[in-house]
Amino acid sequence: MKSERIALDHGSGGEASAELVERVFLPLLDNPYLRELDDSAVVSLNGGRVAMTTDSYVVDPIFFPGGNIGSLAVHGTVNDLSMQGARPLYLTLGLILEEGLAFQDLRKVMEGVARASQESGVKVVAGDTKVVSRGHADKIFINTSGVGVIPDSINVSAANARPGDLVVISGTIADHGISILTQREGLGFQSPLISDSAPLNDLVSTILDVSPDVHVLRDPTRGGVATALNEIAGRSGVAIQLYEGEVPISAPVRSACEMLGLDPLYVANEGKCLVILPKEYARPVLKAMKRHRYGSSAALIGEVLEGPRGRVLLRTRVGGTRIVSTMTGAPLPRIC
Amino acid sequence: MKSERIALDHGSGGEASAELVERVFLPLLDNPYLRELDDSAVVSLNGGRVAMTTDSYVVDPIFFPGGNIGSLAVHGTVNDLSMQGARPLYLTLGLILEEGLAFQDLRKVMEGVARASQESGVKVVAGDTKVVSRGHADKIFINTSGVGVIPDSINVSAANARPGDLVVISGTIADHGISILTQREGLGFQSPLISDSAPLNDLVSTILDVSPDVHVLRDPTRGGVATALNEIAGRSGVAIQLYEGEVPISAPVRSACEMLGLDPLYVANEGKCLVILPKEYARPVLKAMKRHRYGSSAALIGEVLEGPRGRVLLRTRVGGTRIVSTMTGAPLPRIC
Numbered sequence: 001m002k003s004e005r006i007a008l009d010h011g012s013g014g015e016a017s018a019e020l021v022e023r024v025f026l027p028l029l030d031n032p033y034l035r036e037l038d039d040s041a042v043v044s045l046n047g048g049r050v051a052m053t054t055d056s057y058v059v060d061p062i063f064f065p066g067g068n069i070g071s072l073a074v075h076g077t078v079n080d081l082s083m084q085g086a087r088p089l090y091l092t093l094g095l096i097l098e099e100g101l102a103f104q105d106l107r108k109v110m111e112g113v114a115r116a117s118q119e120s121g122v123k124v125v126a127g128d129t130k131v132v133s134r135g136h137a138d139k140i141f142i143n144t145s146g147v148g149v150i151p152d153s154i155n156v157s158a159a160n161a162r163p164g165d166l167v168v169i170s171g172t173i174a175d176h177g178i179s180i181l182t183q184r185e186g187l188g189f190q191s192p193l194i195s196d197s198a199p200l201n202d203l204v205s206t207i208l209d210v211s212p213d214v215h216v217l218r219d220p221t222r223g224g225v226a227t228a229l230n231e232i233a234g235r236s237g238v239a240i241q242l243y244e245g246e247v248p249i250s251a252p253v254r255s256a257c258e259m260l261g262l263d264p265l266y267v268a269n270e271g272k273c274l275v276i277l278p279k280e281y282a283r284p285v286l287k288a289m290k291r292h293r294y295g296s297s298a299a300l301i302g303e304v305l306e307g308p309r310g311r312v313l314l315r316t317r318v319g320g321t322r323i324v325s326t327m328t329g330a331p332l333p334r335i336c
Numbered sequence: 337m338k339s340e341r342i343a344l345d346h347g348s349g350g351e352a353s354a355e356l357v358e359r360v361f362l363p364l365l366d367n368p369y370l371r372e373l374d375d376s377a378v379v380s381l382n383g384g385r386v387a388m389t390t391d392s393y394v395v396d397p398i399f400f401p402g403g404n405i406g407s408l409a410v411h412g413t414v415n416d417l418s419m420q421g422a423r424p425l426y427l428t429l430g431l432i433l434e435e436g437l438a439f440q441d442l443r444k445v446m447e448g449v450a451r452a453s454q455e456s457g458v459k460v461v462a463g464d465t466k467v468v469s470r471g472h473a474d475k476i477f478i479n480t481s482g483v484g485v486i487p488d489s490i491n492v493s494a495a496n497a498r499p500g501d502l503v504v505i506s507g508t509i510a511d512h513g514i515s516i517l518t519q520r521e522g523l524g525f526q527s528p529l530i531s532d533s534a535p536l537n538d539l540v541s542t543i544l545d546v547s548p549d550v551h552v553l554r555d556p557t558r559g560g561v562a563t564a565l566n567e568i569a570g571r572s573g574v575a576i577q578l579y580e581g582e583v584p585i586s587a588p589v590r591s592a593c594e595m596l597g598l599d600p601l602y603v604a605n606e607g608k609c610l611v612i613l614p615k616e617y618a619r620p621v622l623k624a625m626k627r628h629r630y631g632s633s634a635a636l637i638g639e640v641l642e643g644p645r646g647r648v649l650l651r652t653r654v655g656g657t658r659i660v661s662t663m664t665g666a667p668l669p670r671i672c
Contacts (some may be wrong), residue, residue, distance in 0.1 A: 126369070
């Protein structure tokens with residue numbers, strides 16, 4: 001490995017994270033499920049397909065506009081399952097608490113878990129709590145793991161993008177990451193920057209009702225849209241071209257990104273999904289998405305090309321084209 | 337709540353943990369699955385019964401005689417599923433790493449995960465890694481969550497103990513907790529104190545092959561045998577009587593407990609199970625257990641009585657009887 005010690009970058013969801021998986025985890029734990037490297041695994045249980053996923057949440061601060069670490073954890077796991085085309089059903093909740101955490105804060109976090117669980121209709125069925133002494137954790141870390149059933153008709157995968165497919169995003173990008181960063185840095189903006197954290201299972205149902213033939217679903221969390229599309233381009237052996245002028249970004253997020261020197265394509269989202277699907281379904285799906293609470297600013301933002309394989313290209317507003325690479329370095333730690 | 341802040345005791349698996357569940361988690365997240373309060377939930381998936389469980393591991397030190405935090409995490413989740421009578425199948429792995437953790441240490445932990453996964457035949461199918469900055473976690477925390485299928489013929493629950501049943505333990509008690517404590521405190525003993533951390537799925541299969549009519553299976557982890565039996569007595573509305581002289585304890589563990597002033601009945605085990613079953617099956621089950629690698633020192637240690645309901649009684653070596661209560665205070669933090 002590049003270094004002999006774990007760096008923040010290894011948890012960024014970018015190149016260093018991928019290196020850790022390739023060099024440490026896969027060689028030791030190799031099996032066909034893990035090798036898929038999707039955000040959730042697809043296993044067979046009682047004769048049907050079940051999606052399984054896990055995520056740990058270490059977001060700092062634990063309360064932010066639009067949610068808290070508890071609602072974020074539930075949304076994240078609901079969304080990972082939804083991105084496999086699964087109907088999320090049951091979650092588990094693992095808490096690591098720092099000694100001295102205020103009960104009121106724990107209760108508020110758990111209210112976030114409860115609200116998110118109710119809205120998404122996904123039940124928390126088992127839990128575990130550990131406490132470590134002061135200074136050995138930071139307030140609260142949450143793991144959510146979950147399962148969902150994949151209907152027989154559905155076959156979505158990051159490896160399924162095909163030349164000619166179109167790329168849709170369910171709304172404005174970079175809202176979550178910018179909300180967390182500005183909270184953390186104590187930056188004040190005139191209009192509040194609100195996380196997009198939301199459960200996408202109902203939106204995904206709506207999409208799959210219109211077109212069961214969706215090829216790829218992906219929530220662009222850590223590493224943002226750029227990293228998610230690079231993974232898809234690599235796994236599918238295609239190129240993906242984005243139209244810069246079509247990518248929806250709210251004005252305050254755009255200003256904040258400019259001020260902070262961040263490219264919104266690399267900033268985390270927690271309530272958005274990328275949909276890659278055959279051209280003929282793009283219009284009806286987009287129309288249905290726009291009617292949904294969590295898809296009102298959905299937009300057609302790109303297309304899938306034959307090559308150069310594994311590349312993401314950005315057609316800029318002024319007509320040029322540049323390569324959009326996977327995130328390297330400059331991690332935004334503890335964004336989720 | 338007794339205090340307005342989280343204390344180490346809230347993660348001990350004893351009374352304060354139970355209070356947290358009753359007063360914060362259940363009121364907010366109430367559902368029939370969670371209300372069972374077993375170590376794993378039983379849900380219906382694709383028409384069959386599936387056990388789901390989650391556990392976070394924060395053990396300190398992360399390496400100890402007999403295992404490491406990685407093997408412990410896999411064994412713990414395999415065992416929680418096994419205690420529902422489930423055949424454990426798939427695990428997920430959520431890592432929280434502290435910036436600066438040595439790669440060699442991560443690799444050794446993951447080798448522990450791999451060995452435990454291979455021995456138990458349970459596959460790690462999905463994973464997630466987060467990194468927090470130095471001083472915001474302690475080396476490595478691991479969450480393992482898992483699923484397993486419960487055969488139709490099996491119906492074990494902490495609520496199923498019946499008067500007349502006998503109580504079997506699969507081997508010597510307190511080995512894990514004492515191993516961790518002596519490592520942590522830097523205490524030297526002539527013979528090394530080795531954790532009993534082990535996967536119990538094969539032993540449970542052996543037991544259920546001999547007697548599918550087992551009433552209760554339980555691994556006495558945090559809080560030890562005393563806390564596990566109190567939970568069972570409470571859930572089943574019965575009394576459980578233990579015979580002090582029959583409880584197997586190794587000589588070095590007994591010495592260490594005396595030196596440290598600990599009651600071995602309250603010390604954690606990570607490779608033992610309690611089996612409560614109708615009297616007529618006790619002998620054949622015990623015989624089969626003794627032939628198994630992880631049951632060679634199995635022993636019949638008690639019986640279930642009608643009352644006093646919810647109580648655990650200890651018949652002492654000298655013939656007296658005393659009440660064995662749930663663990664209160666004096667937590668042993670970060671034992672798993």
